[in-house]
Amino acid sequence: MMTMPAVETYDTVVVGGGPAGATAATDLARLGRSVLLLDKAGRIKPCGGAIPPRAIRDFDIPDHMLVAKITGARMISPTNRRIDMPIEGGFVGMVDRGPFDEWLRQRAASAGATRRAGTFERLDHDGDGVSVVHFRPRDGGPDATARVRARTVIGADGALSQVGRQAVPGADKVPHVFAYHEIVRSPGAGLADFDPTRCDVYYQGPLSPDFYAWIFPHGDTTSIGTGSMKKGFALRQAVADLRRTTGLDACETLRHEGAPIPLHPLKRWDNGRDVLLAGDAAGVVAPASGEGIYYALLGGRLAAEAVDEALHTADSRALAQARKRFMKQHGRVFFILGLLQRFWYRSDWTRERFVGMCRDPDVQRLTWQSYMNKELVRAKPAAHMRIFFKDVASLCGLARP
Structure with missing residues (x-):
């Protein structure tokens, strides 16, 4: 048997x-x-590949796994205004x-x-x-x-x-954002507006009506992508448009991926x-x-x-x-991030004001401190209060965007 x-x-x-x-x-x-x-x-x-110092410390990520170290971000508004947000005394690790x-x-x-x-x-x-x-x-x-x-x-x-x-x-x-990106070979020094130590984030309706598009350097390669909840939004076309306007359409495409991201x-x-x-x-x-x-x-x-x-x-x-x-x-x-996304990402008018807020030194410092350490910064109530009133002014159209 x-x-x-x-x-x-x-x-x-x-x-x-x-x-x-x-x-x-x-x-x-x-x-x-x-x-x-x-x-x-x-x-x-599909993933931008960013990991903060907290992750590197808590999960013993060796340095050789980091393909790049980012020292700042650039926020690009619907009117193509560019706001640089440097990281003071730190970096964000990038992985493939x-x-x-x-x-x-x-x-x-x-x-x-x-x-x-x-x-x-x-x-x-x-x-x-x-x-x-x-x-x-x-x-x-x-x-x-x-x-x-x-x-x-x-x-x-x-x-x-x-x-x-x-x-x-x-x-x-659970609702999802659908993300799509293309991994390309990073450009050489000839592309003037490309910085291998900077992440570029695009808050522009044609590139994403309700999320954002990105250019994230990964050392020898670069991730160019976008995401949206809206069914029928042409993610591939948006990435193609972003590559064309930034000169990255000339870079060799190595692979592309798409997947849903929960909200x-x-x-x-x-x-x-x-x-x-x-x-x-x-x-x-x-x-x-x-x-x-x-x-x-x-x-x-x-x-x-x-x-x-x-x-x-x-x-x-x-x-x-x-x-x-x-x-x-x-x-x-x-x-808090959910409220931010639902309000500030809803139109190009609000996105323009959101990017404008990012030039504020208080916003930059608290954003990076919270991101790097994965906790809200409670030690600076005066800075939080200043940001609150600036938010209200931007919302009411009383402040320059």
Whole structure:
């Protein structure tokens, strides 16, 4: 009589090997948990690639992973006014998501996680009530399938998370910005307005009616992209227009990518039993800026802590701690950035005034301090008060935009 091979069982199966999934797998493996990291090989998310010093410190990102160090940003208004925002005494690191994400996955494997390349298909439970993860291995045929048992599952499989849609109520109802970018070979010194140490951010309706477009240097390469919530907006054409007007249309295009970016955190990250979401799957991308790498790294770490606690105590309520801890640390920032995006990005009139505010020294200092350290700056109430009154003046049209 032929016996069926035993199905492998893991403490945790992590679906998705981006910053959130790879970090969760690393931390859990270091805690002695058995971990399977399941990832679609070759997938690269469209991303500006910026990581603040807080991320570099907290997640031990080595210097060799930084392909550029940005020392300032330039904000370009609808009337083409340009406002420079230099970083005083610091920098923003830039990474290329292809090599960076693979380095994170390799770190997870070095910590003891098992890696497999494959596509998640579905979740169910066996007779013992243990989750079974079904996936299609990359190295198998078109009809090949595999399955593993998982005491817990972390869904870190992106904004349209299949894990979330199958297991977590409300995971399919979050609005998204759709982002598209082209990676080009960086121009040489002949392009006068290109600075390899500066990020350019375009707040212009034709390039994005409700978000922004960007030019972010990555050392040898540069990301040129845009995003919008509006269905039918021609993202590729907007990028082509941006490249043409900046002279970057002459640069060699190396690859292009598109993907949805969630606009705010989900109200619930777990299913109350054995599934927890992290990263884009949980909606942790900062409104207004679209920044996600730091929040994904942190979300992965908090997911690992919550899963480890749930496994240790056999109490699934511990899974909810991931969201509670994240929102306690960053919920206020996300709320403020959400208000900023909804108001200042709604028209070229408001965008013009928003860019005008960015020339203010108080705005620049507080913006960079908050961004670099990932916390609101509370030590300068006078500066906050000045910014408030300047905001009101701009809103009422009483100040020069």
